[in-house]
Amino acid sequence: MSAPITPGAPLRPLIEARGVTMRFGGVAAVAGVDFTLGEVELRCLIGPNGAGKSTFFKILTGQLKPTEGTIRLRDTDITGAEPHAIARLGVGIKTQVPNVFNGLSVHENVFVAAGRRKSLARTRAIVDETLTRLGLTGIARSLVGQLAHGQRQWVEIATVLAQEPELILLDEPAAGMTHDEVHRTAALIREINRTHALIVVEHDMPFIRMIAKTVTVFNQGRILVEDSVDRVLADSRVRDVYLGKQAA
Amino acid sequence: MTPSRPSPAVGLSLLGFLATLALGLAILFGAPRTLDTFGLVQCTGFAALAMFGLSQGFVWGFAGVMSFGQAAFLGLGGYAYAVSVINLGDSTLPVLIAIVVPMLFAGLLGYFMFYGRISDAYIGVITLTVSVILFQLVNATSGSQYRIGAAELGGFNGIPAIPALNLPGHPDEPLDNDGLWYAAMGALVLAYVLLRAVLASRFGRVVVAIRENETRAQLIGYDPRLYKLLAFMIAAGVAGLAGCLYANWGGFISPTVFGLSMSAQVIIYVLVGGLGTLVGPMLGAVLIQWLIIAAGSQTVVDSNLGLGLVLVGFVLLVPQGLVPVVRGLLLRLIERRTPSRPAPEAGGALATERAR
């Protein structure tokens, strides 16, 4: 598996971004990004703080409307669509700062996520399955706002899974987790990837090594390099941007 | 996997519902047997205003919509009933009109507010402004040229001699004092049960979820604008029904129902009773109205002064309101009586840690 994976190689891309640019005032947080992800592919996004990864996620999920460029999800142009509309097309996201319903119980959080346009029986089945899968059954009745940070991350991942998306975006899923929790998260991501496409933003290199096949490196709003995990981590340019030097 | 045990709060919530329902029914059938006519008529007014409190408690406490002009819907409901019953005679359709007109108005206003994505503070200001301007508008309808069918709007004098409710099809037999009591209190109990059902439904859970975190609700695929709009319209319908009962209670309605102090009073009901409960705003309404009447017999101090002090005092000192405070005390009492069981949240989290 050492051959470079060229973007757009899968027969039918799941998501395809072309020339996506996001300017805030005079600053381009994302500048002309072309990005393609295949069906059931797992991609890691890395890059220093401020490289534009989270902004790119916000554009993919409709939380920000790009200044330029187009995004297609299969055959649908989703550029500038409302977040709820994109979510209904099958995109789920765990955001960097946990977005959960603090005043509701763990069970209610997952129930609300699972229950959109499904029968009650089906919803209940999804909720039970998701809670079991993530080991949250024991705290199902607890208020999410009173849980530890790591647990809240898991609740958020549970809500994302419960909405049964086809593409899952995870923004720093391992942040603030214990060593043990990080391992469980990596195992979970590999398991999800058997049936779903994922894009994962992370800074934790050992974690990246645990899950990644292909890695895309962002720097200053652009894609610096996109290659297999081994080559990317051996790339001197990648080291330079992480150490704060300017890439050539 | 061990089945999760419901926390005391969940059990208490169901208990609270049943207790409130039982209390409501007991008052409904008990009051005519124990009170004199004057007391019963006074309680009919309390029921109408408790319904108004219910509407504010739902939209503000559960949907998180800062409607500071709920009096607009109370007034629209009252005037819609008065105008249509004067024209139609039979009161059945006018009651529906009193519910539907405020809902449609809320739909129009809410569309601009929620689909414009304006901030919570702006929603408060706009709703308040709308009620003030409706007040000014209705206040300026003096003269016989301002009439809808047979009903003269009457400007600041309002509409007198509004026909009372009647049994469907019998417009010549208006309800007496007992009948109006049963109608008002029965409607209040029914509205409470219906709103509890709405909150327990999937729609209600999403409404509360959006209050908790609008971004997450969107990212799951719900359109917060639509849910807020619907919740706003439901609350407007309840307020409209309250306005209909209020007009029936006095047989009279005037622009003061649209006034700022009406919107302020209902905010105070909710704040005193407890934001985030349905029973709190109803109790708050009765308590505050009773205090206003009790204070009304003296002429030294204006009642607005007392209301203002209550509002400032609760915001500063008891922002959660009375019902949640009492409920918290009850919960602590229950937990102390069952010491073997750890606190629900901490216990659940610990159990999971051990399971790992």
Next chain:
Amino acid sequence: MDLAGLLAFNVVTGIATLVLITLGLGVIYGMMRIINLAHGEFMMLGAYTAVMASGAGVNIWVAMLVLPPLVVGLIGLVLERTVIRFLYGRMMDTMLATWGVSLGLIGLVTTLYGNVVRGVSTPVGSFDIGRYGASLYSLVIVAAALAALVGMFLLLRLTKFGLILRATMQNPRMAAALGVAPNRIYMATFALGAALAGLAGGVLAPISGVSPAMGAAYIARAFITVLGGGPAIITGTGLASGLFGTINELVSFKTTPVIGDVALLAAAILLIRVLPQGITGRYLRRSL
């Protein structure tokens, strides 16, 4: 032609009135992000100050233009120290508390002076625009509005206090790090906003009935103008007053003042559907 002249005069007066009744609200909202629901009652207190002072024999100009801002500014200062300062960062609670203050002030004034309408006589006469007579007092309103607007601009632009205000507005923590106590600034801002409301009440006292509930007649227009104007205090108040004042006067002229207010509200709701942050939320963001 005479009619057009009168109409133009009325539009300018309408705009000036909006500026006067909005500026104090806009200062507190722009600087502190607090919507002061007691704004109308601050105006009412200003009007009462004018009535009481002129009744006690104070020169009418002093009673209208000098005492109301001083008295109401002081009242604002006291309220900020006793109520508002405990609620910073809790937007909803500050709105509720100021609403409570509003009710309390109405109740207090009713208790002290009774629920009756008082008045001050207009200190100047009238003049003719062609065949129509117009009140000279309108010119006083226009002058007061201009003076308030220009004064605020100079205060923000030229003084050290203005610089600190602008810095705190931009970034409270940064200002704190530079040794400026944000609490002091908020206190001063709230008093300044109250003083401006007091001035508006004093200036408008001769042309409006002075009663405990008079604030309600003004706040709808003041709120609409602040929402329409957006975060920039002076530019926002100026632009929104210009837009809404014109609409209000023209519609009022064709119909009645009440319909004029309805048109104002409709225009504002349409405006915020397009510009949810008000005019200066989208355009001219860096202005004052």
